[in-house]
Amino acid sequence: MKLENIMQPVNTYLQVHDTLKDATEYMLETKYNTIPIGDEEGNLLGIFTRSSLYRMILSGASLDSEIAPYIIKDVTITANDITMDQLIHRVQHSKVGETVILDENGKIAGLLTKQSVTRAFAELSNHLRQELNELQSLRNFNQLSTKKDPINGSSTSLYTWQDIITRDSKMEEIIQTLKKISKGSLPVLLRGASGTGKELFAHAIHASSSRSNKPFVTINCAAIPEQLLEAEFFGYEAGAFTGAERKGHAGKFELAHGGTLFLDEIGDMPLNLQSKLLRAIEGKSFYRVGGNQLIQVDVRIISATNAPLEKLIKEKKFREDLLYRLNVMSVTIPPLHERKNDILLLANTFIQQLNDELGTSVAGLAEEAAGLLYAYDWPGNIRELKNIIQRGMALTGQGQITMSSLPDELKENNMKRTIEPSNEKKELEEALIETNGNKAKATRLLGISRSTFYEKMNKYGII
């Protein structure tokens, strides 16, 4: 197992003069707990961790304050030739849970997260299980299996439909539709804002398909530099370009053979690669970079984007014929502010799930805190909600999360809160469902006065 296959590649990092705002955006976007800090040439100068972020926020630092004083300079770096035992030890004992990996030139290359190591082990056990199965069938039937899946370097799905928490009717409809088509091999395009759960859906579709015991391989088209993307997709032959491995390398398409290839952030794919991808999908075959042997594959494509593809097509940045290939089945996952009844359900589920991981014993949300979460617009969707709950839990430790453990932007948002007239009826009804019909609680949840609440109930004839 190679380190570069396990680590999460990092192509942006922060610099010492960056601010608390930059760090918050980085963490919300990447989901990592650690930000590498580098100089202009990409040499590692230190790290900035999620707990430093919380410390800055608690000390009342403004969003424009520089992160420099909170950078941890004494960081250990995992060398590229680490053994598996050393790797397990390093990840288990790392205080922040993530380790920076440098490339052979000593520049920041990626992060090793606990999640990526767990994934790699799941993949390894999948591989071993497959080998065992093959040995078993050899013994039973005394005949060689003629087809062997190239699962080295591929992964397996980590989530199923059960992991998707919702009680929103539109979400339930989407899940039912996707469950029906997940069995076959139709391509699926998942659309929706960042953090709405597109990746979770992709995993669940694969896990409930007939390909579930075959690889689930992800490519994030936005995270890989353009010049490396083609080799990442299609692999390369020995000596295809400077620095290429002597033996050549299989690409993600090949690794996903028999299974599913998940193309995340498809809107960021460069045009010339879009044409090659289209050809590979249509012909179910491709050539490695620098290769002349046609490689046949059977791969289901699931893609995801929050980009306005139709607009990109008009601007000639996305191929229309590729969109038709990808969106045979297309769903848009609604943002969290359109499914308000999921907010507290998700928040409480995260609290239960995260207590173990964080070593806390948080019992739930105090009523005013729940009101704040409910009223907020959640531009970062479920990812942002999960981060805020995590932060609130870390600050609370035990008992209920109160307003004081929630970030200021939620409170500021609440002060400005007025209900949009077009949403009024829906919001009233949803708040009543959320509170099991308790009008006093619903009033507090909506953050409006009692008289306004009753006035609006009358207006819409809600009893």
Ligand SMILES: Nc1ncnc2c1ncn2[C@@H]1O[C@H](COP(=O)(O)OP(=O)(O)OP(=O)(O)O)[C@@H](O)[C@H]1O
């Ligand atoms: N319905 C849900 N139930 C439980 N967890 C969820 C749900 N939706 C999203 N999450 C969690 O929220 C986080 C963000 O989800 P995910 O990465 O799937 O979003 P995304 O739409 O793919 O985001 P991006 O477009 O930024 O890649 C993940 O931790 C995921 O597990």
